[in-house]
Each structure stands twice: as C-alpha cells, then as structure tokens.
Amino acid sequence: MKKIRIGVIGIGDISDVYLNNLKKYDAVEVIACASRGLEKAQRKAVQHGIPKAYASGAEVIADPEVDLILNLTTPQAHYEYNLAALKAGKHVYTEKPLAMTYAQGKELVALAKEKGLLLGCAPDTFLGGRLQTIRELIDSGKLGHITGGGAYFIGHGHEFHHPAPAFFYQPGAGPLYDMGPYYITALLSLLGPVQRVCAMATKAADTRTVPSGPSKGQVLPVDVDTHINAILEFDSGTIVTLTCSFDVWDSEMPRMELYGTEGTVLIDEKAPISGPNLFGGDALLRTSAEYRWADPARSAAHVNTPWTVIPNHHPFNSISHAENPRGIGLVDMVYALAQHRKPRASGDMALHSLEVMECILKSAHEHIFCEPETTFERPAPLPLDFPASETAH
Ligand SMILES: NC(=O)c1ccc[n+]([C@@H]2O[C@H](COP(=O)([O-])OP(=O)(O)OC[C@H]3O[C@@H](n4cnc5c(N)ncnc54)[C@H](O)[C@@H]3O)[C@@H](O)[C@H]2O)c1
Incomplete structure (x- = not known):
C-alpha cells in the first residue's frame, strides 16, 4: 500500500x-x-x-x-x-x-x-468502542425499533480549560457547531439521515470573561447562540431531542439515551465534557423484561433492575481527553483509498451533519420546520480487527 x-x-x-x-x-x-x-x-x-x-x-x-x-x-x-x-x-x-x-x-x-x-x-469518535457497541446492539434488533431518544451536551463553555477559547463564541463554533458534531454524528451513525428539524435557541450573555489559564481576564464577545434545543426526526421515524448548551452550570441529564420498542440504551455520564465525544465508556441497557412494573415483586418494592453494562469487545475505548485515538477516521480514509471504498468519517455524513446544524439555527431563528436536502449512507461498522497501531514503528 x-x-x-x-x-x-x-x-x-x-x-x-x-x-x-x-x-x-x-x-x-x-x-x-x-x-x-x-x-x-x-x-x-x-x-x-x-x-x-x-x-x-x-x-x-x-x-x-x-x-x-x-x-x-x-x-x-x-x-x-x-x-x-x-x-x-x-x-x-x-x-x-x-x-x-x-x-x-x-x-x-x-x-x-x-x-x-x-x-x-472529524469527529471519528463514533468509531470508538462505546458507540460501535451501541451500533451493534441496534443492528442486532435487540432494541427493536428506535422510537425516540435524547442527546444532551450541557456545560458552561470551554474558557475554563482551553488556552485560546475566543473562537468557541464565534460563528462556526458555539455549543452547536463545536460539540454538536459529536452528538449529531453519533446519532447519524446509529440512526441514519435526518428528515426534519425544529428548534429554539438563545444565549445567556453577550460577553464572557475567561476565568483562568493563559487568556485569563480576556473578555470574549459571544456572537453565537449558546443554548439550543432541537428536535430531530430521522428518516427511520425516530424522534430525538437534542440540547447543546454552554449556559448550564450543572445538570442531572444523561448524555444520550435511545428508546427502543424492546429497551433503552443509555450513556449516563454527568460530567459536561464526556459522552459521545469520548471514544470509550460504558453503554447501559435496560430491557422491557426488566421494566419495574413487569414484575409485581419489584414494583411493590419500588425497586428498579440495575442497568446492564453492555459487553464491549470493540477496539478504541479511551476515555481520556489528552490521550485518545483521534485520527483513526483519517487512517480509515487512507485504507479506504487503497480498498476503493468510502471512508467511514465521510464528507457526505459531515455535510449532512452541517446541514442539520444549519437547519437547527434556521428553524430557531425563522420559527419554521426545516428539512435537510442532503442524505448519506450510514457508515459500515468498524471491523473488530481495525489496528490500534501498525507494528513497524
Ligand atoms: N482542543 C480540543 O480539545 C479539540 C478537540 C477536538 C477537536 N478540536 C477541533 O480542532 C480544531 C482546532 O482546535 P484547537 O483546540 O487545536 O485550536 P487552537 O486554537 O489551539 O489551534 C488552532 C491552530 O490553527 C492555526 N490557525 C488558525 N487559523 C489559521 C489560519 N488562517 N491559517 C493557518 N493556521 C491557522 C492556529 O495558529 C493554531 O495553530 C477545531 O476545529 C476544534 O473544534 C479541538
């Protein structure tokens, strides 16, 4: 090659x-x-x-x-x-x-x-072990049809940890364009294309002051919406609530959950910069058989069955921000070139994601439903033997 x-x-x-x-x-x-x-x-x-x-x-x-x-x-x-x-x-x-x-x-x-x-x-985090595990579960049919879901990127901005955070509050970034791609790409890779979007958006402040780090004290103009709520309807019929916010100090919302006719799959982290933007982490499952009211003894005792950690046999499971396998999407693209196939982290999927984000803001600002014109083919699952490195180095 x-x-x-x-x-x-x-x-x-x-x-x-x-x-x-x-x-x-x-x-x-x-x-x-x-x-x-x-x-x-x-x-x-x-x-x-x-x-x-x-x-x-x-x-x-x-x-x-x-x-x-x-x-x-x-x-x-x-x-x-x-x-x-x-x-x-x-x-x-x-x-x-x-x-x-x-x-x-x-x-x-x-x-x-x-x-x-x-x-x-990017992002190529959808190729990580956790989202590939959820993909396998969905494709196996064990969750049934995915009726709905929720995806919640909730935090208070990147000026607390990024050395030069001004760009996060300019068009092209903000919580929707900066963190939204992780959440939207995760959903697209699991559920396929979006057919309709509606949304509302606002911002808590017109400026923000960097609290620490090399840019401490810098006043950043906020030229984007920083709190966005959207509803996405997928071609599959699935309806997902998406929140992207830099205006929330804390929250008990999970980062993502999908509601199937046979069960719920959950990414339960509460820390703001975690969730579908990580490669690894647990995916949790509760099935219809585990529903509290399905068992009189459990329902009488008000006891829920614990969520099951779904066994994960996929590669790329880092939960670190400093060390993670970012770039495997590029490597997959290089393999795709040699194999004459489409790359998984494709321009087509990224374009659909970009159009969905633009639709969200259009819907919010013009008070309309917005229907993306693009579509894409859901990327194939990542092979289990995709190398974490090649040996010569
Ligand atoms: N920082 C993170 O944790 C992180 C994680 C995932 C993805 N990203 C994405 O990676 C990209 C870069 O983020 P970052 O955090 O490294 O930003 P950064 O500001 O630290 O670095 C950006 C780099 O681009 C250069 N640059 C900017 N405009 C340029 C221009 N016109 N010509 C030439 N060079 C130019 C800057 O000099 C700098 O070297 C963004 O799209 C961001 O969303 C960042």
Missing part, C-alpha cells in the same frame, strides 16, 4: 493528539506542518520529527510531496484550506465542522467528487 504523505495545517491544542496517533500507522507519514508563523511550525516539527516546517498553510498545500491535508485550524479557517487543498489535488481530512456554512460544505463535497479526491471529516 502506498504510504500517504500528510501535511498538517493548524498546530494548536489538539494537534499533539493527532500527531502522536498518526505515528502509530505505517500507512501514513506526516511530512510537513504549518500554522501562522514559521517559528511555531519549526518547534512542532522538531517535537514530532516532521521533516518540513512552513510559515503558512498555503505553502503546505503547494508542497508537491504532500498527498493529503490534515486541517486542524480553528473552524473559521476550515473552508478556505479545505477548498484550496482540493483545488490543488490533495485529499483532505478536516477537523469539524467541515465548513462554516452548508453552502460551503456542499461546494467542498462536490469538488472532491469532481476531482476524485477523498474528503473526510
């Missing part, structure tokens, strides 16, 4: 996780990096043994030895570099969201198809 040579644009907070992981795979080699300014790129190149450092993203894209651009810039720069890379004949794997607007995303997907290039997009 031809080794794919990667040029990385954007070398901030998340880049070390990617760069460490990509070193584990012989199918890829990171040969160049850049952000804004040569010095920072040179430091990152030395840190990770990357042969070339450039002063700008444009120079990485212009490098004839680079086959694939990994775009780890902030959301506001995703479209610009994704477009330029595709125009230059490079494959692209980008952090989420695919672009700031649906129109931009559509242009990228069309261009990649026209040029026969691969376009993949």
Whole structure:
C-alpha cells in the first residue's frame, strides 16, 4: 500500500493528539506542518520529527510531496484550506465542522467528487468502542425499533480549560457547531439521515470573561447562540431531542439515551465534557423484561433492575481527553483509498451533519420546520480487527 504523505495545517491544542496517533500507522507519514508563523511550525516539527516546517498553510498545500491535508485550524479557517487543498489535488481530512456554512460544505463535497479526491471529516469518535457497541446492539434488533431518544451536551463553555477559547463564541463554533458534531454524528451513525428539524435557541450573555489559564481576564464577545434545543426526526421515524448548551452550570441529564420498542440504551455520564465525544465508556441497557412494573415483586418494592453494562469487545475505548485515538477516521480514509471504498468519517455524513446544524439555527431563528436536502449512507461498522497501531514503528 502506498504510504500517504500528510501535511498538517493548524498546530494548536489538539494537534499533539493527532500527531502522536498518526505515528502509530505505517500507512501514513506526516511530512510537513504549518500554522501562522514559521517559528511555531519549526518547534512542532522538531517535537514530532516532521521533516518540513512552513510559515503558512498555503505553502503546505503547494508542497508537491504532500498527498493529503490534515486541517486542524480553528473552524473559521476550515473552508478556505479545505477548498484550496482540493483545488490543488490533495485529499483532505478536516477537523469539524467541515465548513462554516452548508453552502460551503456542499461546494467542498462536490469538488472532491469532481476531482476524485477523498474528503473526510472529524469527529471519528463514533468509531470508538462505546458507540460501535451501541451500533451493534441496534443492528442486532435487540432494541427493536428506535422510537425516540435524547442527546444532551450541557456545560458552561470551554474558557475554563482551553488556552485560546475566543473562537468557541464565534460563528462556526458555539455549543452547536463545536460539540454538536459529536452528538449529531453519533446519532447519524446509529440512526441514519435526518428528515426534519425544529428548534429554539438563545444565549445567556453577550460577553464572557475567561476565568483562568493563559487568556485569563480576556473578555470574549459571544456572537453565537449558546443554548439550543432541537428536535430531530430521522428518516427511520425516530424522534430525538437534542440540547447543546454552554449556559448550564450543572445538570442531572444523561448524555444520550435511545428508546427502543424492546429497551433503552443509555450513556449516563454527568460530567459536561464526556459522552459521545469520548471514544470509550460504558453503554447501559435496560430491557422491557426488566421494566419495574413487569414484575409485581419489584414494583411493590419500588425497586428498579440495575442497568446492564453492555459487553464491549470493540477496539478504541479511551476515555481520556489528552490521550485518545483521534485520527483513526483519517487512517480509515487512507485504507479506504487503497480498498476503493468510502471512508467511514465521510464528507457526505459531515455535510449532512452541517446541514442539520444549519437547519437547527434556521428553524430557531425563522420559527419554521426545516428539512435537510442532503442524505448519506450510514457508515459500515468498524471491523473488530481495525489496528490500534501498525507494528513497524
Ligand atoms: N482542543 C480540543 O480539545 C479539540 C478537540 C477536538 C477537536 N478540536 C477541533 O480542532 C480544531 C482546532 O482546535 P484547537 O483546540 O487545536 O485550536 P487552537 O486554537 O489551539 O489551534 C488552532 C491552530 O490553527 C492555526 N490557525 C488558525 N487559523 C489559521 C489560519 N488562517 N491559517 C493557518 N493556521 C491557522 C492556529 O495558529 C493554531 O495553530 C477545531 O476545529 C476544534 O473544534 C479541538
């Protein structure tokens, strides 16, 4: 298999996780990096043994030895570099969201198809062990038909832990475009395409002050909605409530639950930055047979059957933010190239996710139902033997 040579644009907070992981795979080699300014790129190149450092993203894209651009810039720069890379004949794997607007995303997907290039997009957390376990349960039919569900990203923003959090409150981010992709992609990979959306949105404040860290005291303008409630109706008929909020100090809501005709599957974490944005963690099940009222003794004693932890035999089960297998979506895309198949973390699914997010805001602002025009094929489950690393390194 031809080794794919990667040029990385954007070398901030998340880049070390990617760069460490990509070193584990012989199918890829990171040969160049850049952000804004040569010095920072040179430091990152030395840190990770990357042969070339450039002063700008444009120079990485212009490098004839680079086959694939990994775009780890902030959301506001995703479209610009994704477009330029595709125009230059490079494959692209980008952090989420695919672009700031649906129109931009559509242009990228069309261009990649026209040029026969691969376009993949984070998040790849849906390939992690927990969501693959839930996928297997749903596909087995044991949950029956999924009638409904709830997905709740609830927290109080990233200024408490991110070194440069301003971008989270600008269009292209906010709780919907920053954290929503994890939740929406999880739902899309489990349930398939969305056919209708309605929503309401608001924000608690017009500015926020960074409480700690290198940006402490910085006042951030809030130019996005920071509390969004949506209802998504899937082609399957499933109806899911989605909340994405940076305005909540604490909550007892689970992170995700799906209600099947034969049982409920649950991701029960309460910590804000956990849930479908992690690769691992438990998935819990309670079946119709375990329903308290199905057993007179239990119902009389007001005792619920404990939730069952669903056995998980899938790879990629990290629950760490600092060390996790981010990038397996890119590796899968490189394998897909060699195997002439579609990548799992595909541009098509990312475009649908982007359109769904835009629909949510359109519905909220215009007080209408919104129907996405795109669709996508649900990605195949990740094979159990997908390598966690390749041995030569
Ligand atoms: N930080 C995380 O925990 C995390 C986790 C998952 C995904 N992400 C996603 O990864 C992406 C990057 O996030 P981050 O936290 O690393 O951000 P960051 O601000 O720490 O780093 C962004 C990098 O992009 C560079 N950059 C920005 N605009 C640029 C431009 N126009 N040209 C060249 N370089 C440019 C910056 O110089 C910096 O090196 C975002 O899309 C974010 O949603 C971040």
